Amino acid sequence: MMTVSAFKWVPPFAQGLVRDLRVRWALEEAGLPYQVKLIDNTVQASPDYRKLQPFGQVPVLEEDGLVLFESGAIVLHIANKCEALLPADSAGRARAVTWLFAALNSIEIVIQPLAEVDLFFAQEEWAKLRRPGVVESLKERLGELAAHLGEREYLEDCFTAGDLMMATVLRILRHTDVLDGFPTLKAYKERCEARPAFQRALAAQMAPFQQPRA
Ligand SMILES: N[C@@H](CCC(=O)N[C@@H](CS)C(=O)NCC(=O)O)C(=O)O
Structure with a gap:
């Protein structure tokens, strides 16, 4: 199953805008199940998380050893699995x-x-x-x-x-x-x-x- 990183908490001005939303939406459109790894500032700054996302940001997508960052690249990866997001032709x-x-x-x-x-x-x-x-x-x-x-x-x-x-x-x-x-x-x-x-x-x-x- 795919895992998406997201923040445990953000200030109200950012709630509903954090870029993991794009990934969650694509997964929902594609009907693909996913789990979420909620992170905080400490995880964000940690060397282990930086190995997944060099800039310490969300989202990261992990899927069977494949690690992707950048919401655009992740949405494209998911869209490639789903005609509802990318037409067949x-x-x-x-x-x-x-x-x-x-x-x-x-x-x-x-x-x-x-x-x-x-x-x-x-x-x-x-x-x-x-x-x-x-x-x-x-x-x-x-x-x-x-x-x-x-x-x-x-x-x-x-x-x-x-x-x-x-x-x-x-x-x-x-x-x-x-x-x-x-x-x-x-x-x-x-x-x-x-x-x-x-x-x-x-x-x-x-x-x-x-x-x-x-
Ligand atoms: N270009 C990146 C931008 C990701 C991004 O800006 N993520 C924000 C949340 S929306 C973040 O993690 N901010 C915390 C930080 O930059 O320290 C993408 O599209 O994935």
């Missing part, structure tokens, strides 16, 4: 993989700076100066994404691992009203979040955070 697969990379390399890359400015450095003068430029670049990119999506349900003909990744990336904006300016993208993200597999994955990530802390 080679062109459809390639397009889905393209969107998975676009989510990480073209969208997350412009969303993450806003999360950092707002959630980690909000009181810093440089962050206040930087924010308008970050929002402007982000809105430009989201406009381009919305133009591609148009009135479609998903980025391609059906839901794929590319949508899974894109939805998790758009969710990082939940502390802002930026998506209100892009109603079709907001509806797209909500359509993806309404999938039962997503709901199961989210509930599973949230469960340990609701336990009393030792």
